[in-house]
Amino acid sequence: MPVDDFALMTLIALRFIPTLIEEVEQLLKAQISRGADYAHGTLRERTQSLIALFVPLLQGVFRRASDLATALESRGYEIGSHQTRLHEKRLGAIDYSVLALVVIITVGSFFV
Numbered sequence: 001m002p003v004d005d006f007a008l009m010t011l012i013a014l015r016f017i018p019t020l021i022e023e024v025e026q027l028l029k030a031q032i033s034r035g036a037d038y039a040h041g042t043l044r045e046r047t048q049s050l051i052a053l054f055v056p057l058l059q060g061v062f063r064r065a066s067d068l069a070t071a072l073e074s075r076g077y078e079i080g081s082h083q084t085r086l087h088e089k090r091l092g093a094i095d096y097s098v099l100a101l102v103v104i105i106t107v108g109s110f111f112v
Contacts, residue, residue: 016064020061023060024057027056031052036053038050
C-alpha cells in the first residue's frame with residue numbers, strides 16, 4: 001500500500017531531523033576551526049564554503065540511509081507483509097469477562 005510507504009518514509013525523515021541538525025552543527029564547527037568564514041566574503045565565496053559543508057553532510061546522510069536499509073533488510077522488514085510474533089496474543093476468560101462487564105455497564109448507563 002502506498003500509504004504504508006509514505007508513513008514509513010515520513011516517520012524515518014522526522015526521526016532523523018535532530019540527527020541531521022547535530023551533524024550540521026558539528027560540520028560547521030569543524031569548518032570554522034579550519035578557517036571557513038560563512039559571514040564575510042563575496043556571495044561566490046560564501047556559496048563555495050557552503051558547498052564544502054554539504055558534501056560531507058550528504059555523505060553522512062547516504063551512509064546513514066544505507067545502514068538503515070541494511071538493518072531493516074536484516075530484520076526481514078517488508079511493507080505489506082504480515083507481521084509475525086513469537087507468541088500470539090489471544091483473549092482469555094478474564095478478558096471476555098471484563099469486556100462483558102464494560103458492555104453491561106455502558107448499556108446500563110444509558111437506561112439510568
